[in-house]
Amino acid sequence: MMFGVSAFLLLIGMGLAMTRALKGPTVFDRILAVNVFGTATVLMVSVIGFMGETMTDLVDIALIYALISFTGTIAVLRFVEFDQLQRRAEATEGEL
Amino acid sequence: MLDVLSWVLLVGGGLISIVAGIGLLRFPDLYTRMHAASMLDTLGAGCVVLGLVFQTIVHMVEKGEDATLTPFVAFKLILVFVFLAFTTSTAGHALAKSALASGVRPRAADGSLLPIGGVLANDESSVRGEEGTSSPR
Numbered sequence: 001m002m003f004g005v006s007a008f009l010l011l012i013g014m015g016l017a018m019t020r021a022l023k024g025p026t027v028f029d030r031i032l033a034v035n036v037f038g039t040a041t042v043l044m045v046s047v048i049g050f051m052g053e054t055m056t057d058l059v060d061i062a063l064i065y066a067l068i069s070f071t072g073t074i075a076v077l078r079f080v081e082f083d084q085l086q087r088r089a090e091a092t093e094g095e096l
Numbered sequence: 097m098l099d100v101l102s103w104v105l106l107v108g109g110g111l112i113s114i115v116a117g118i119g120l121l122r123f124p125d126l127y128t129r130m131h132a133a134s135m136l137d138t139l140g141a142g143c144v145v146l147g148l149v150f151q152t153i154v155h156m157v158e159k160g161e162d163a164t165l166t167p168f169v170a171f172k173l174i175l176v177f178v179f180l181a182f183t184t185s186t187a188g189h190a191l192a193k194s195a196l197a198s199g200v201r202p203r204a205a206d207g208s209l210l211p212i213g214g215v216l217a218n219d220e221s222s223v224r225g226e227e228g229t230s231s232p233r
Contacts, residue, residue, distance in 0.1 A: 039141065040140075043109065077190050081197065
């Protein structure tokens with residue numbers, strides 16, 4: 001029963017993080033919010049895995065998800081950074 | 097006793113996730129929001145994982161030989177926390193560095209924007225103005 005309460009509270013936190021991801025205003029706020037959403041998902045998957053006391057394989061999925069969401073965050077950050085460097089280079093090229 | 101403690105930790109972890117969400121919504125700029133987000137990454141994850149480890153111990157004591165939750169599950173849970181501790185701090189560092197490099201300026205306590213110092217402020221044109229006006233969307 002309390003697993004459900006914990007999962008529900010985590011779900012509310014995920015909803016608040018998703019609101020920030022939708023509101024922005026900068027792309028970094030969105031990335032941060034998605035990062036928090038991913039952490040909350042990892043915790044919630046572990047909690048849900050304990051509900052039946054037989055589905056402990058879900059802990060493995062949480063483990064994999066933690067690593068994949070990290071890779072995703074770094075990849076998106078690289079993409080944004082590279083995009084902006086390129087845009088800045090194009091802007092200075094136009095001035096010359 | 098351990099059962100009650102684990103419930104307190106699990107619900108506490110959930111409440112911390114809500115606190116992190118509220119902080120994420122209400123804080124004024126990116127860097128303060130990162131502070132709110134790190135709440136869930138450290139204390140929230142620690143509470144939930146410790147609560148689940150305690151729950152595993154309670155289950156093992158109750159069921160004895162035919163327990164489905166083994167010490168290996170507890171080990172994997174601790175591994176989840178260790179991975180989260182490494183990845184979220186690295187991601188936070190990369191996020192702050194990337195945001196500074198693209199001109200998102202920190203806001204001081206009186207509401208004014210701080211200048212970006214050091215090697216990141218290589219040209220004035222890269223420093224962006226007010227939040228939301230010319231920032232990348």
